[in-house]
Amino acid sequence: MKIYPPDGSIGKPSLARAATPSVIAGLRIGVLDNGKPNARLMMVRLAEQLAARTRASLSTVTGKGPAHNAATACSDEVLDLLEKEVDLVITGSAD
Numbered sequence: 679m680k681i682y683p684p685d686g687s688i689g690k691p692s693l694a695r696a697a698t699p700s701v702i703a704g705l706r707i708g709v710l711d712n713g714k715p716n717a718r719l720m721m722v723r724l725a726e727q728l729a730a731r732t733r734a735s736l737s738t739v740t741g742k743g744p745a746h747n748a749a750t751a752c753s754d755e756v757l758d759l760l761e762k763e764v765d766l767v768i769t770g771s772a773d
Contacts, residue, residue, distance in 0.1 A: 699766065702728070706737040708764030710756070713747040717771045725768050738763045 699705060707725045711718040718739070725736045738760065743753025760767055 702732040702734045702766065705732075705734045705765040706763065707734050708738040708740070708760050708767045709736070710752065710760065710767050710769035711739070711741045711746070712770055713741065713750075714771055720771055721768050728768075734766070 707729055709718065709721045709725050711721065718741075722736070722739055725739075728734060729736050740756055740759065742750055743756050745753075
């Protein structure tokens with residue numbers, strides 16, 4: 679039997695949030711629908727208003743992938759799409 683000591687080093691998280699842009703003008707806005715009722719409509723309207731006020735553009739509206747609902751994670755394919763096509767993502771809504 680091998681016993682491992684519990685005092686190992688703690689690693690740093692491998693992921694970090696992207697920096698918030700200081701200026702939105704000229705950026706491409708994406709909407710990631712979380713599958714909640716009316717979430718897509720609300721977020722698209724928000725993105726349209728934000729784009730109109732800041733000279734940004736609404737470029738992509740998508741769901742999370744095949745298993746699209748509020749409790750599931752976004753698929754890798756959708757994340758890749760967003761990474762390539764948008765600079766800023768609007769997602770989520772409260773109940």
